[in-house]
Structures are given as C-alpha cells and as structure tokens.
Amino acid sequence: MxxxxxxxxxxxxxxxxxxxxxxxxxxxxxxxxxxxxxxxxxxxxxxxxxxxxxxxxxxxxxxxxxxxxxxxxGHGRKEIGEAMAAQAATLAYGSATQTTTVPAIKLAKTLAELAPGDLSVTFFCSGGSEAVESAIKIARQHHYLKGMPKRFKIVGRRGSYHGATHGAMSVSGVRALSEPYHSPYMHGALHVSPPYCYRCDYRRTYPECGVYCVDAIEQLIEFESPETVAAVIAEPISASNGIVVPPPEYLPRLREICDRHGVLLILDEVITGFGRTGKMFASEHWNVTADIMTVAKGLSSGYAPIGAALCRPKVVEPFMHDKRLSHLLTFGGHAVSCAASLANIEILRRExxxxxxxxxxxxxxxxxxxxxxxxxxxxxxxxxxxxxxxxxxxxxxxxxxxxxxxxxxxxxxxxxxxxxxxxxxxxxxxxxxxxxxxxxxxxxxxxxxxxxxxxxxxxxxx
The missing domain is CATH 3.90.1150.10 (Aspartate Aminotransferase, domain 1)
Incomplete structure (x- = not known):
C-alpha cells in the first residue's frame, strides 16, 4: 500500500x-x-x-x-479543544475521592437538569465500561446497605453489549466476544431474550404476542426469587444486537416489573444518550426514568474520555455518613474531560x-x-x-x-x-x-x- x-x-x-x-x-x-x-x-x-x-x-x-x-x-469542533486547553492550563486534575473541581460540579449540575425524572446524582468515570461496572457495584451495595445482602443478581439480555470490564462483560449477552478468556463470569449474571421482533426467540408476532419478552423478565425474577435480584440492565435500543427498537409497551412495563419486585432498573444509554435517537436520552421516548442511567460516548462526543452513572436520590440515600461506596476510579471526574463535556453539551443545545x-x-x-x-x-x-x-x-x-x-x-x-x-x-x-x-x-x-x-x-x- x-x-x-x-x-x-x-x-x-x-x-x-x-x-x-x-x-x-x-x-x-x-x-x-x-x-x-x-x-x-x-x-x-x-x-x-x-x-x-x-x-x-x-x-x-x-x-x-x-x-x-x-x-x-461532529469532527473538528475547535471550541471543545479550546475549552480543554483552558482547563488544562488552569487545573488539569483533582482527585475524585476527597476533592472535586469546578467543571465537575458544573457538569453534574447540567446533567441533573438534562436527565429524565429525578436522576440527579452523578458518579463520574472514564468511559462506558466503567460506567456499567460502577452501576453494578452501586446497585449491589445499595441493597446490601439496606439490609438485603442476598440481592446480588443482575438480569441482562442476550445480544446486548455493556462493556469490556469483567462485570460489564458478564451482564452482556454477547458470549462470542469473551469466549477466549475461558474464565468464569461474574457470579449472579442472568440473561433473558431481547425484544427483537424481527427475530423473536419465542417465535411470536407483535402485537399478538402481548410483549411476552418483557413478561419473561418477571418470570425469571420470580423463579430466582425477587429477594436475590439486585437489578435489571437494558439498553433502551440495543445497538449491538442490530439496532433493536423495542415495542412501545416494553420499557414502561419493565419499569413496572422492577418496581413491583424492588429491583433497580439500570438503563444503559452509553450509545443512545445525548441526542442520538432524536431525544436527549432514548428513555424519554417512552417516558421512563431509570434508577441508574449509564452514559459516556456522546457526553463529550469523544473529545475526551469520560463516562458516568447517574442515580436517583433513593439509590444513593443508603450511602450516607460512614456507609460509603466501596469503589473509586483515578480519572473519575477528570477536570479537562468535564470541560470538554460542558462545551459539547453547549453545542448540542445551541445548534x-x-x-x-x-x-x-x-x-x-x-x-x-x-x-x-x-x-x-x-x-x-x-x-x-x-x-x-x-x-x-x-x-x-x-x-x-x-x-x-x-x-x-x-x-x-x-x-x-x-x-x-x-x-x-x-x-x-x-x-x-x-x-x-x-x-x-x-x-x-x-x-x-x-x-x-x-x-x-x-x-x-x-
């Protein structure tokens, strides 16, 4: 060549x-x-x-x-680069454990304004895989601190992809991608069929099916015993599974199922967030609010590595006083990445x-x-x-x-x-x-x- x-x-x-x-x-x-x-x-x-x-x-x-x-x-947005350079020249890094930074606070406040419902508390990380890993840990520890240590299982969907870290791989439903590791997945990762109407695993046809694929999630929760299930994780639209858009009833009913059994709903909006589907977040198409929503990718449009797990107040309330989250990441809330994200969101809104x-x-x-x-x-x-x-x-x-x-x-x-x-x-x-x-x-x-x-x-x- x-x-x-x-x-x-x-x-x-x-x-x-x-x-x-x-x-x-x-x-x-x-x-x-x-x-x-x-x-x-x-x-x-x-x-x-x-x-x-x-x-x-x-x-x-x-x-x-x-x-x-x-x-x-889009590519070539000089104003994002300029915002990053200005922040790097002022303060490039501050630890996310005992301190935070001005752009991190501004971005967290902006996300609280943009996110659906009462998603208002942000745990920052470096990308989508870390966001999902963080969401899993938050969900499990949430139940543990509420006196329900048996709630550790996470229900995912076959065909979904949630990331490349161990927990994210475990709840993903793309086994071919992780087959070479020949090692056990995270204990408690369960899977059900996706709402893939064109290739329905149940050989049914919408709408006569009654959206059985979402009922199957409730059946699995009940079979496993709700007292052992921490969360269900789902992409509002599954990109990895072939751009699978669910039937309109699917996500609202999934929200109801999780509420009925005390299970947290994690919506993975790493791909679908920040305007990709014609709403700021895809879950807005169905008026559904997650308990934890993961974001990354479009948060900075790739100009800097950043991700986050956004939580509702009820999720973070158990983490008070001496009951801290047992999880940290060196680059969580990186000041330059937060500055890039703020400039990116400004462009999304302005244009x-x-x-x-x-x-x-x-x-x-x-x-x-x-x-x-x-x-x-x-x-x-x-x-x-x-x-x-x-x-x-x-x-x-x-x-x-x-x-x-x-x-x-x-x-x-x-x-x-x-x-x-x-x-x-x-x-x-x-x-x-x-x-x-x-x-x-x-x-x-x-x-x-x-x-x-x-x-x-x-x-x-x-």
Whole structure:
C-alpha cells in the first residue's frame, strides 16, 4: 500500500512510514496484531470536519458510525479543544475521592437538569465500561446497605453489549466476544431474550404476542426469587444486537416489573444518550426514568474520555455518613474531560442537534426503506440517527438466513472504497454525527444502493 500525506493533513510526514510504524507499534482493538498492514479496510485517519473524515492520503469518507457511536457534534469542533486547553492550563486534575473541581460540579449540575425524572446524582468515570461496572457495584451495595445482602443478581439480555470490564462483560449477552478468556463470569449474571421482533426467540408476532419478552423478565425474577435480584440492565435500543427498537409497551412495563419486585432498573444509554435517537436520552421516548442511567460516548462526543452513572436520590440515600461506596476510579471526574463535556453539551443545545437527529434521522430512515427492493435487504429499522439495515441470504424463500460472510466482506470493502465508513456484518450499522445534512444522508443511501447492487450481481442474488 502506497500512501502520501495530503497537503495540510499530516505535514512533513511520510504516510508509508506512518503505516510501517503503526503496524509495528499500534495494536488495534478487537483486531490481530499488525492488522493495520494486513486488513484492506483499515485507514489511518488524519482530520475531520462535521460528518466527513480524511485519511493521510487525502481521501474523504462520510463517518457513518460517528467514530464508534460517539462523535455526536461532529469532527473538528475547535471550541471543545479550546475549552480543554483552558482547563488544562488552569487545573488539569483533582482527585475524585476527597476533592472535586469546578467543571465537575458544573457538569453534574447540567446533567441533573438534562436527565429524565429525578436522576440527579452523578458518579463520574472514564468511559462506558466503567460506567456499567460502577452501576453494578452501586446497585449491589445499595441493597446490601439496606439490609438485603442476598440481592446480588443482575438480569441482562442476550445480544446486548455493556462493556469490556469483567462485570460489564458478564451482564452482556454477547458470549462470542469473551469466549477466549475461558474464565468464569461474574457470579449472579442472568440473561433473558431481547425484544427483537424481527427475530423473536419465542417465535411470536407483535402485537399478538402481548410483549411476552418483557413478561419473561418477571418470570425469571420470580423463579430466582425477587429477594436475590439486585437489578435489571437494558439498553433502551440495543445497538449491538442490530439496532433493536423495542415495542412501545416494553420499557414502561419493565419499569413496572422492577418496581413491583424492588429491583433497580439500570438503563444503559452509553450509545443512545445525548441526542442520538432524536431525544436527549432514548428513555424519554417512552417516558421512563431509570434508577441508574449509564452514559459516556456522546457526553463529550469523544473529545475526551469520560463516562458516568447517574442515580436517583433513593439509590444513593443508603450511602450516607460512614456507609460509603466501596469503589473509586483515578480519572473519575477528570477536570479537562468535564470541560470538554460542558462545551459539547453547549453545542448540542445551541445548534439544535437533537432535533436535527430526529428530523434528518426520520428522512434517512425513509430513504433506507427504499432499499428493501434489494433481494438481500430483510429489514430496515431505527430511531433518530441510530439505524440498521439487516441483510439476508435469501429473503424470497421466507427464511432469515444472514447474508454470507464473503458477501459481507465484499460489501464492506465497496462501502469504504466509495467513501462510507461504518460497521458491516449481517447488519449495516448507521449512526453518523448528529449534524448530518439531508445531502449527506442521500449520499449514504446512494453508496449503499450501488454497493448492494454490485454485491448481489457478483454473488448471484436475484
């Protein structure tokens, strides 16, 4: 692969040397060592503006996944960098155990104003995995301090992904990602089927099913005994499971089930928070307030590492006087990250990006539905700018066999070659920055349309 740095992108740096150094010294996440040199789809990115990123060879791409579901305000926001620099020059760090900082307090107050219901107490951390890990510890210790030490079990859902730390992996429902560890999961992690109507585990059809998948959670709680269950954790919309939007009754009934049995409800809004679905938080679509809500990603739009577990007062009340939370993180509430988040939230509000996600997202969804004329497109779904296109091997037969791997690989390569960066499996995931325009949405659909056509001809799909 021959690369040269584009003018003004990486000045005075030979791109071939960058590739060589990166292949030798950078281990890409969830990838083999030296994937940078061996995988054609890998790119060395150098700059970005809005929804568009550019690699070191000067080629431009629409960032169809907002980095990793997180660059909500778009790339190249100088005011966020300036806010970070100003804070670093003033006070970059203060311990989150015995002290706090001005931006941490300001951000916690802002989150209390933005969050649904009475979620008003923030425990800061460094990212989504830590936010979920913290939520699990808070939930378990909450019950322990209230005199219910047997409440330690956490109910998750199959197909969900909550992070890469041990507790977060344990409550996740994606076993293939953690199989290499060959070690026990956290004791007390239980799982039920998700509200995946297109591929219902119970072989039922909505609405005749009566939303049985949420009743199954109550059945599990009752089987295990409510006195042993600490919390249920769920994403309002499951991105990892293929952009699974639940039926409208699902989350309100889950809230009722948790209340009925004294179980805390943890809603994981690490991906869905900060405007991604056309509301500031996805749970607002169903008027549901979690007991603990985890956030990260869009909190700073990726400009600095930060996450948080937001709690209702009733959750934190047992942690008073000498009954402290047995948990701490070195970089929780990092001053520079908090400053970045405050500037990020200001942009979201000032530019109306949450509303833009709702309107342009609805437009993009309608355009994507036109792709169902393709024989490989089985379903198109999503909310706001969190969308998915599910690909099948043989839709006409009435089956739902996922598209073959060789066809998926060919599609992934074509999308990149034509200027669209995203994640492709049997689902094409789309979660671009919230500043997406209609013209950029049209371009995404054009690239998908032409690439699907080429793959279908190549592999004989009719």
């Amino acid at each position: 021959t690369m040269r740095a584009a003018p003004g992108v990486v000045a005075d740096v030979d791109a071939a040397s960058l590739l060589e150094a990166g292949s030798e010294h950078v281990w890409l996440h969830a990838s083999p060592w030296r994937a940078l040199a061996s995988q054609e789809e890998t790119r060395i990115l150098a700059e970005g503006r809005g929804c568009v990123v550019k690699d070191v060879d000067g080629r431009e791409y629409i960032d169809g996944l907002a980095g990793m579901w997180l660059v909500n305000v 109306g990006l949450v509303d833009n996600a709702a309107h342009v997202g609805a437009y993009l969804l309608e355009q994507l539905k036109e792709l169902k004329r393709h024989p490989t497109v089985g379903d198109v779904r999503g909310l706001g700018l969190l969308l998915g296109v599910e690909l099948l091997k043989d839709r006409e037969s009435g089956g739902k066999t996922p598209l073959a791997r060789d066809a998926i690989k060919a599609l992934s390569t074509l999308l990149i070659e034509r200027g669209l960066l995203t994640r492709v499996g049997h689902i094409v995931f789309l979660a671009p920055p919230l500043c997406l325009t209609r013209a950029e949405a049209d371009r995404i659909v054009e690239i998908l349309d032409s690439s699907l056509t080429e793959v279908e001809h190549k592999f004989g799909y009719r």
